Amino acid sequence: MIKIGVVGAGSIGLLFAAYMHKLFDVTVYTRSLGQAEQINRNGIRLVKGAGPLTAKVRAEVLGANEMDNDLTIVAVKQYQLDSVIFHLPANGGLLFLQNGMGHLKLLDQLKADDIYVGSVEHGALKEAPDTVSHNGAGLTRVAVFRGDPWLLEKVASLLPGNFPMEIEPDYYEMLAGKLAVNAVINPLTAVLGVRNGELVDNPRYEKVLEKMFEEVARILDFHDKQERLLKVKGICRNTSENRSSMLKDLDAGRPTEVDAILGYLLDKASSKGLAAPLLGAFYEMIKGREWTGRVNR
Amino acid sequence: MIKIGVVGAGSIGLLFAAYMHKLFDVTVYTRSLGQAEQINRNGIRLVKGAGPLTAKVRAEVLGANEMDNDLTIVAVKQYQLDSVIFHLPANGGLLFLQNGMGHLKLLDQLKADDIYVGSVEHGALKEAPDTVSHNGAGLTRVAVFRGDPWLLEKVASLLPGNFPMEIEPDYYEMLAGKLAVNAVINPLTAVLGVRNGELVDNPRYEKVLEKMFEEVARILDFHDKQERLLKVKGICRNTSENRSSMLKDLDAGRPTEVDAILGYLLDKASSKGLAAPLLGAFYEMIKGREWTGRVNR
Numbered sequence: 001m002i003k004i005g006v007v008g009a010g011s012i013g014l015l016f017a018a019y020m021h022k023l024f025d026v027t028v029y030t031r032s033l034g035q036a037e038q039i040n041r042n043g044i045r046l047v048k049g050a051g052p053l054t055a056k057v058r059a060e061v062l063g064a065n066e067m068d069n070d071l072t073i074v075a076v077k078q079y080q081l082d083s084v085i086f087h088l089p090a091n092g093g094l095l096f097l098q099n100g101m102g103h104l105k106l107l108d109q110l111k112a113d114d115i116y117v118g119s120v121e122h123g124a125l126k127e128a129p130d131t132v133s134h135n136g137a138g139l140t141r142v143a144v145f146r147g148d149p150w151l152l153e154k155v156a157s158l159l160p161g162n163f164p165m166e167i168e169p170d171y172y173e174m175l176a177g178k179l180a181v182n183a184v185i186n187p188l189t190a191v192l193g194v195r196n197g198e199l200v201d202n203p204r205y206e207k208v209l210e211k212m213f214e215e216v217a218r219i220l221d222f223h224d225k226q227e228r229l230l231k232v233k234g235i236c237r238n239t240s241e242n243r244s245s246m247l248k249d250l251d252a253g254r255p256t257e258v259d260a261i262l263g264y265l266l267d268k269a270s271s272k273g274l275a276a277p278l279l280g281a282f283y284e285m286i287k288g289r290e291w292t293g294r295v296n297r
Numbered sequence: 298m299i300k301i302g303v304v305g306a307g308s309i310g311l312l313f314a315a316y317m318h319k320l321f322d323v324t325v326y327t328r329s330l331g332q333a334e335q336i337n338r339n340g341i342r343l344v345k346g347a348g349p350l351t352a353k354v355r356a357e358v359l360g361a362n363e364m365d366n367d368l369t370i371v372a373v374k375q376y377q378l379d380s381v382i383f384h385l386p387a388n389g390g391l392l393f394l395q396n397g398m399g400h401l402k403l404l405d406q407l408k409a410d411d412i413y414v415g416s417v418e419h420g421a422l423k424e425a426p427d428t429v430s431h432n433g434a435g436l437t438r439v440a441v442f443r444g445d446p447w448l449l450e451k452v453a454s455l456l457p458g459n460f461p462m463e464i465e466p467d468y469y470e471m472l473a474g475k476l477a478v479n480a481v482i483n484p485l486t487a488v489l490g491v492r493n494g495e496l497v498d499n500p501r502y503e504k505v506l507e508k509m510f511e512e513v514a515r516i517l518d519f520h521d522k523q524e525r526l527l528k529v530k531g532i533c534r535n536t537s538e539n540r541s542s543m544l545k546d547l548d549a550g551r552p553t554e555v556d557a558i559l560g561y562l563l564d565k566a567s568s569k570g571l572a573a574p575l576l577g578a579f580y581e582m583i584k585g586r587e588w589t590g591r592v593n594r
Contacts, residue, residue: 191489202589203588204584204585208582281508281575281578288499291500
C-alpha cells in the first residue's frame with residue numbers, strides 16, 4: 001500500500017487524509033501533540049452531504065519521528081511553510097498545496113527528486129481538531145514542479161471518484177493562471193463590496209478589472225493575455241452570485257490571503273523593476289480594512 | 298447702489314442673492330420663467346438657525362433682457378456653464394463660483410475686463426424654487442483671474458459679517474489647492490465608505506492618500522508638495538467626523554462631481570502625457586457606483 005504523509009492538519013490536510021485513508025496508508029503530521037492524540041483516538045470525522053464518516057488514520061507530531069512515506073502532501077498555509085520545510089524528507093515525492101506562487105522559490109532548495117505542486121478547488125472547513133466539513137465539492141489540480149510524474153499518476157489513478165485529481169501539463173501556467181484570477185477578482189470585490197458578477201456587469205468596474213489584469217499580466221509575463229483576460233471575465237460570470245473569499249474574510253474580520261496574492265505580485269514587480277500602482281493601492285486598501293477590522297474588534 | 302446680477306438660481310445663487318439684497322441692487326437670472334415669477338412674487342426665503350428671512354429681489358429669465366450690472370456672479374454648475382456663457386455681458390465684472398478648474402479655459406475667451414473666480418465654503422440646500430437653507434456657515438474665497446481687483450474689494454467690504462468674502466492673492470493656488478483636497482479626500486472616502494478622519498488614522502489608507510496626492514501634485518505641477526500634503530492631512534483631521542460630499546452623493550444615489558474633479562485632472566494628465574493610474578481607477582470606481590445607483594433605482 002502506498003504510504004502517504006499529510007503535513008498540516010488544517011481543513012485541507014484533514015480533508016485529504018480522510019478521503020485517502022482507505023486506499024493509502026496515511027499518516028497525518030500535526031503541530032500539537034493534543035491534536036495528534038485526538039485524531040489517533042477518534043479518527044477524522046468527515047462531515048458532508050451524505051452524512052458524517054469517520055476515517056481511522058494515524059497521527060503524530062511533526063518532527064517526532066523520521067518520515068518514511070512514498071508521497072508527502074504539504075497542506076499548511078504558505079506563511080507556515082518556513083517552519084515545516086526542514087522536517088520534510090529527502091526521499092519520496094513531495095506535493096505542495098499552497099495558494100499563490102510565493103512558495104516556489106523554497107522548492108528549489110529541497111533535495112527530493114520528485115516535487116509536485118497543486119491547487120485545491122474544494123471548499124472545506126475545519127470544525128474541530130478532528131473534524132472537517134467538506135462543503136464544496138471540487139477537484140485538485142496538480143502538476144510536476146521537478147522530477148518524474150509516475151507517483152502523481154499512480155496516486156491520481158487510485159483516488160476515489162468523489163475526490164478527483166487532475167494532472168496539468170505545466171505547473172507555472174496552472175499556478176499563474178489561478179494567481180491572476182485571485183489577484184483581480186478577490187481585491188476588487190473586497191474593496192467594492194460586490195459579488196463576482198458585478199465586475200463584468202458594471203462596465204466601469206470592468207475597466208478597472210482590465211487595468212489590474214494588465215499589471216498582473218506584465219508581472220507574470222503572460223503571452224496569451226487576451227485569452228486569459230476572457231477567462232477571468234468568464235469566471236466572474238460563472239460565479240456571478242459568489243462573494244469572493246477575500247470579501248468574506250474582510251466582512252468576518254478575518255485576515256485575508258492578500259500577502260500570498262498581491263504581496264507576492266508586488267515583490268515580483270519590484271524585483272523586475274515594474275510599476276504596479278493599482279495592485280499596490282488595492283494591497284494597501286485591503287490591509288487597511290484588515291487593520292480597521294482588528295481595531296474595531 | 299452697486300448693481301449685482303446673479304446667474305443661476307440653485308442653492309448657491311439663491312444664497313448669494315438673499316445675503317446681498319439689502320446692500321446691493323440684486324437681479325437673479327433664472328432658467329425658467331416659472332421660477333422668476335415665483336421669486337418676484339414671494340422673494341427668496343432664506344432658512345437658517347435664527348429663523349427664516351425673506352429677501353425681496355428682482356428675478357428674470359436669463360437672456361430676456363440685456364444685462365447691465367456692475368458685477369455679475371455666475372453661480373451655475375460647471376457643466377451648465379456652456380449654456381449660459383454667451384448671455385454674459387462684456388461690460389462690468391464677472392465672478393465665477395464653479396468647483397474644480399475645468400471652467401478656466403472658458404474664461405480666457407470672454408471679453409469682460411475684470412474676471413474673478415471664487416470658491417464657496419458654505420453649506421446650502423435649495424428646498425424650493427424660492428427657498429434656500431443655509432445649513433453650514435462658511436466663507437467665500439475669491440481671487441482675480443484677470444483685470445483690476447477694485448470691484449471685488451468694494452463688494453467684499455460691503456458684505457455683512459455673517460457672509461464674509463476673503464480675497465486670495467493667487468487664483469491658481471486657490472483653485473488648485475481646493476481641487477487637490479477634493480481629488481484625494483472625496484474619491485477615497487467614497488470608495489472606502491469611511492469618514493474623512495479615517496484616511497489619516499488608518500496608516501494603510503494614508504499610504505493610498507499619499508500615492509493619489511502624488512499623482513495630483515504632478516498634474517498640477519505643485520512645487521510645495523510636502524506642505525500641501527500636510528494641509529490635506531490636516532483637513533482630514535479637522536473634519537474627521539465628516540462624510541465627504543461624494544460619499545454622501547453616492548449613498549443617496551445622486552450623481553457626484555467626479556467629472557469636475559477627477560475628470561478634469563485626467564484630461565489634464567492626458568494632455569501633458571502624464572500617467573495617473575490611481576486617479577483613473579478611482580474615477581471608474583466612482584462612475585461604477587453611480588451606475589449601480591442608477592440601475593438599482
